[in-house]
Amino acid sequence: MLQLKDIKSVYFIGVGGIGMSAIARFFKYEGLHVAGYDRVSTVLTKELEAEGIDIHYKDDIKQVALNYHDKSSTLVVYTPAIPADHSELCYFNNKGFDVRKRATVLGLISKGMNSVCVAGTHGKTTISSMTAHLYKQSSVGCNAFLGGIINNYKTNFLHDGQSPYVVLEADEFDRSFLHLHPHFALISAVDADHLDIYGDEESVSDAFHAFVEKIEPGGVLLHKAGLMIDDVNDEIEVFTYSIEEKADFSAMNIRLVNGMYQFDMRSPFGLVKGLKMGVPGLVNVENAVGAVGLALLGGVExxxxxxxxxxxxxxxxxxxxxxxxxxxxxxxxxxxHPQEINATVKSVRALYPDKHITTIFQPHLYTRTRDFASGFAEALDKCDRILLMDIYPARELPIEGVNADMIRLLMHNKHVQLVGRDELFSVLTSEQNEVILTLGAGDIDKEVPLLEAKLREFISNY
Structure with missing residues (x-):
C-alpha cells in the first residue's frame, strides 16, 4: 500500500459525496493532483471544479487523465455507494492500484492527531460542524472533515497546521466509523437505520459499541443521556449531555428571544451563563449542548x-x-429519518405555533421507506398538509410494492397527496401557505432554489 508521502495523484470515484469532497479538498490543499468521477453535476461538484478539481460525469476510464494511470503514485478513493460493477472501479482494481474506501483514507489522514469524532444516527453533522466552529474560533483551533457545508466557511474541510485537533463526522453507514481513532467521541443517537447494511437494530447497536471500543486510552466518551451504552473501557472517561434529562452537561433556563434560543449550561467545568444560539430550532439547543461539551473538554474557554x-x-x-x-x-x-423529521417539525411548531405548516417530503432509499414507512407516516401526520414526492433511489434498485404511497396509506392526516416533480409548484400554490418545509436527503435540493425563486415571485403579487 502507498504511504501518504508517496502519493502524487488522488482519483475519487464518487467525488461529489459530502464526505468524499472533504477529503478531495484536503489533498488539493496539500498540493496533489486531484480528479474524480460522479454520476451527476451538483452545486457541490461545481464548487470543487471551481477549486481546480477535474470532474467528469460518465463512467469512462478514457476520461481519466494519464497522470492518474500511474499506480506507483496514484491513490484511488471510492465511496461504498458506488456499485461493485462500476467500470472505473473495476479497472483500477484489476490493474493493481491502491484502491481504498473513503473511511480508510480518513482514518489514515487523521491517525496521530487528537480526533474529535461525532457519531449518531442523527444530529452528527450539526454537532460536528458546531464543534469545529467553536474550536476554530478559539485559541485551540482545529482541522475538520465534515458531512455538511458550514455556511460560515462555505466548505466542509477546515485546515489549521498549528492545531493537533481534527473534528470528524463519524459515519455509521457501512461501519465506516470503525476506521477512526477517537480521542474524544460523542454519540447523539443510536436508532435503527441503514438496515440494508446492518439487518436489524441490534447490529446497529453492536457497531456503536465497537466504535466506543476504538476510543484511545485516556480519551473521553460524551453521549446523550438515556442511550444504553455500557461495558465501557475503564481507561476512558464517560459523560452525558441533555436538555431534558439529568446529565453532566445540561441546558438550563432555555428561553426564546426574537426567534433564537438562549440558555445557561451546567457542566463539570462550572456554570456557563448566557449562551446564545445563531441558528433556530429547539433541536439545535441540544446539539449545541453536545458541541459545547466537546469544546470545553478540548480546552476551549x-x-x-x-x-x-x-x-x-x-x-x-x-x-x-x-x-x-x-x-x-x-x-x-x-x-x-422519522426521528429527524419529528425533531424538525417539533422545532418548527415551537417557532410558529399558530401557523399552517405544509411539508414536502422526498423519501430516501427503497429500503429505508420499507423499514420506516409507519414512522414516516406518524412524523408527517404532525404537519397540516403533506406533499409526497417519489422515492429517491440513490444506490438502490426498486423493490416491488415499495413506493411513497406506502406512507400515505398509513397516515391519518387527510391533507396528503402524491406529487410529481413537474407539478410541485402548482400543487403547492393551489392553497394558501404560511410555513413551507422541504425535507429529504435525495435530490430534492435541486428543487429548493427553483421553488424559492418562484415563491418569491408569487408572494410579491399578493
Missing part, C-alpha cells in the same frame, strides 16, 4: 464559546431558511 456560538450560521440544508418574511416562511432541511 467558556468566554470563547460564548463569543463564537451566536456567530454559527448553520449548515447548508440543515434547518436553513430560504424565505423568512411575514407573508411566507420557507425552511429546507436534510431530515430523512
Amino acid at each position: 467558556p468566554e470563547e464559546i460564548k463569543a463564537a456560538l451566536p456567530l454559527f450560521e448553520g449548515i447548508r440544508r440543515r434547518f436553513q431558511y430560504r424565505i423568512k418574511e411575514d407573508k411566507l416562511v420557507f425552511i429546507d432541511d436534510y431530515a430523512h
Whole structure:
C-alpha cells in the first residue's frame, strides 16, 4: 500500500459525496493532483471544479487523465455507494492500484492527531460542524472533515497546521466509523437505520459499541443521556449531555428571544451563563449542548464559546431558511429519518405555533421507506398538509410494492397527496401557505432554489 508521502495523484470515484469532497479538498490543499468521477453535476461538484478539481460525469476510464494511470503514485478513493460493477472501479482494481474506501483514507489522514469524532444516527453533522466552529474560533483551533457545508466557511474541510485537533463526522453507514481513532467521541443517537447494511437494530447497536471500543486510552466518551451504552473501557472517561434529562452537561433556563434560543449550561467545568444560539430550532439547543461539551473538554474557554456560538450560521440544508418574511416562511432541511423529521417539525411548531405548516417530503432509499414507512407516516401526520414526492433511489434498485404511497396509506392526516416533480409548484400554490418545509436527503435540493425563486415571485403579487 502507498504511504501518504508517496502519493502524487488522488482519483475519487464518487467525488461529489459530502464526505468524499472533504477529503478531495484536503489533498488539493496539500498540493496533489486531484480528479474524480460522479454520476451527476451538483452545486457541490461545481464548487470543487471551481477549486481546480477535474470532474467528469460518465463512467469512462478514457476520461481519466494519464497522470492518474500511474499506480506507483496514484491513490484511488471510492465511496461504498458506488456499485461493485462500476467500470472505473473495476479497472483500477484489476490493474493493481491502491484502491481504498473513503473511511480508510480518513482514518489514515487523521491517525496521530487528537480526533474529535461525532457519531449518531442523527444530529452528527450539526454537532460536528458546531464543534469545529467553536474550536476554530478559539485559541485551540482545529482541522475538520465534515458531512455538511458550514455556511460560515462555505466548505466542509477546515485546515489549521498549528492545531493537533481534527473534528470528524463519524459515519455509521457501512461501519465506516470503525476506521477512526477517537480521542474524544460523542454519540447523539443510536436508532435503527441503514438496515440494508446492518439487518436489524441490534447490529446497529453492536457497531456503536465497537466504535466506543476504538476510543484511545485516556480519551473521553460524551453521549446523550438515556442511550444504553455500557461495558465501557475503564481507561476512558464517560459523560452525558441533555436538555431534558439529568446529565453532566445540561441546558438550563432555555428561553426564546426574537426567534433564537438562549440558555445557561451546567457542566463539570462550572456554570456557563448566557449562551446564545445563531441558528433556530429547539433541536439545535441540544446539539449545541453536545458541541459545547466537546469544546470545553478540548480546552476551549467558556468566554470563547460564548463569543463564537451566536456567530454559527448553520449548515447548508440543515434547518436553513430560504424565505423568512411575514407573508411566507420557507425552511429546507436534510431530515430523512422519522426521528429527524419529528425533531424538525417539533422545532418548527415551537417557532410558529399558530401557523399552517405544509411539508414536502422526498423519501430516501427503497429500503429505508420499507423499514420506516409507519414512522414516516406518524412524523408527517404532525404537519397540516403533506406533499409526497417519489422515492429517491440513490444506490438502490426498486423493490416491488415499495413506493411513497406506502406512507400515505398509513397516515391519518387527510391533507396528503402524491406529487410529481413537474407539478410541485402548482400543487403547492393551489392553497394558501404560511410555513413551507422541504425535507429529504435525495435530490430534492435541486428543487429548493427553483421553488424559492418562484415563491418569491408569487408572494410579491399578493
